[in-house]
Amino acid sequence: MPPYVPRVAIITGAAQGIGLSIARQLAKDGIDVAVNDIPAKSAQIDEVVNAIKETGRKAIAIPADVTSEEEVQKMVETTARELGSVDIVLFLFHSTFVSFKCTFQATAEIFDAVTAVNFKGVFLCYQHAAKQMIKEGHGGRIIVNSVMAKSIGFPNLSVYSGTKFAVRGITQVAAKELGEHGITVNAYAPGIILTPLSIGGGTLDEKLKLFKEAIGIPSYIPHAEPEVIGNLVSFLCKPESHFITGRIMFETCIEDSLK
Numbered sequence: 001m002p003p004y005v006p007r008v009a010i011i012t013g014a015a016q017g018i019g020l021s022i023a024r025q026l027a028k029d030g031i032d033v034a035v036n037d038i039p040a041k042s043a044q045i046d047e048v049v050n051a052i053k054e055t056g057r058k059a060i061a062i063p064a065d066v067t068s069e070e071e072v073q074k075m076v077e078t079t080a081r082e083l084g085s086v087d088i089v090l091f092l093f094h095s096t097f098v099s100f101k102c103t104f105q106a107t108a109e110i111f112d113a114v115t116a117v118n119f120k121g122v123f124l125c126y127q128h129a130a131k132q133m134i135k136e137g138h139g140g141r142i143i144v145n146s147v148m149a150k151s152i153g154f155p156n157l158s159v160y161s162g163t164k165f166a167v168r169g170i171t172q173v174a175a176k177e178l179g180e181h182g183i184t185v186n187a188y189a190p191g192i193i194l195t196p197l198s199i200g201g202g203t204l205d206e207k208l209k210l211f212k213e214a215i216g217i218p219s220y221i222p223h224a225e226p227e228v229i230g231n232l233v234s235f236l237c238k239p240e241s242h243f244i245t246g247r248i249m250f251e252t253c254i255e256d257s258l259k
Contacts, residue, residue: 001182004139006237008083010075012036012066012125013092015044018145018229022090023048025230026237031088032058034079039063058083066091066121069128076128085136088237089129091122091144111159118163126174130183139182141237144171145229146189146248164189168248175246184245186236190229 009026013019015037023033035048045061052059060082064071080086122144133140146167167187175185232249235241 002138004087004141004182004239004242006031006087006141006239008032008034008079008085009088009090009237010034010036010062010079010086010129011090011092012121013145014048015041017092019090019092020048021227021230022092022233023052025227025234026088027052027055027057027059029234029237030057031237032083034060034062034075034083036062036064036066036075038065066125067116069124072121072124073128076132080132080136085138086129086132086140087138088141088143089125089133090233091125091142106159114159115163118160119166122167122170126170126185130174130178130181133183134178134181137181140184141241142174142178142183142185143233143236144187146171146187171248172246179245182242184236184242186244186247186249188229188232188236188249190250 006029009031011019011023011026011033014023014033014035019037023035027033033052035045035052037045042061042063045063049059049061060079062075062078064075066072076086076089126142126144129140129142133142144167146164171185171187178185236244236249
């Protein structure tokens with residue numbers, strides 16, 4: 001097998017927040033980037049692409065719905081054709097249809113909307129990324145976002161927490177299945193990261209207070225900037241990280257304090 005060399009990355013959810021931070025970091029690392037997000041964010045996607053090009057790296061815009069197998073397959077194939085390979089695939093999945101409802105109040109509509117993005121989307125992207133990497137035959141890196149809710153059941157987030165538990169399972173299974181092909185599969189599970197999706201409108205202190213109260217997180221639990229994730233992912237994409245697979249990063253004492 002030829003040695004793994006990180007040259008091209010697909011990043012979903014890259015129009016803002018953590019995805020944007022990762023795209024910037026990987027461009028600094030000398031990696032070309034296929035920038036994906038939902039079609040409604042096409043203008044933001046173009047801004048990210050232009051910013052990456054200004055650093056001297058190649059970048060392409062691929063608006064797509066990750067709940068559609070046809071669009072996921074096209075995204076992977078387009079990246080391979082236009083940028084030359086698919087070495088890294090980073091999936092950032094957070095359904096915007098997150099509703100703070102307890103288990104007996106959550107509706108079937110909420111269940112379908114959240115699982116479509118947070119589980120079906122993960123499955124489709126894992127599947128088509130793996131097929132392309134195996135076809136190319138030089139290994140690769142698959143990395144997906146999770147949250148602390150992947151191993152702790154948070155009140156009022158039963159469906160959301162359930163999908164993140166599912167991400168943990170499929171990540172560990174895929175790591176075992178793809179290891180023989182030189183592909184590592186990992187996830188990161190940060191706490192509260194300051195992104196437009198997590199804090200929305202209002203003052204920062206107000207939003208953090210309301211968010212922590214809604215899901216039962218103590219006020220002393222810290223938050224962080226998206227760049228923290230960019231630096232972690234940067235390492236996981238390097239050849240030197242070949243010994244790390246099947247891991248959910250950021251399993252810390254913060255989680256232990258919530259159990």
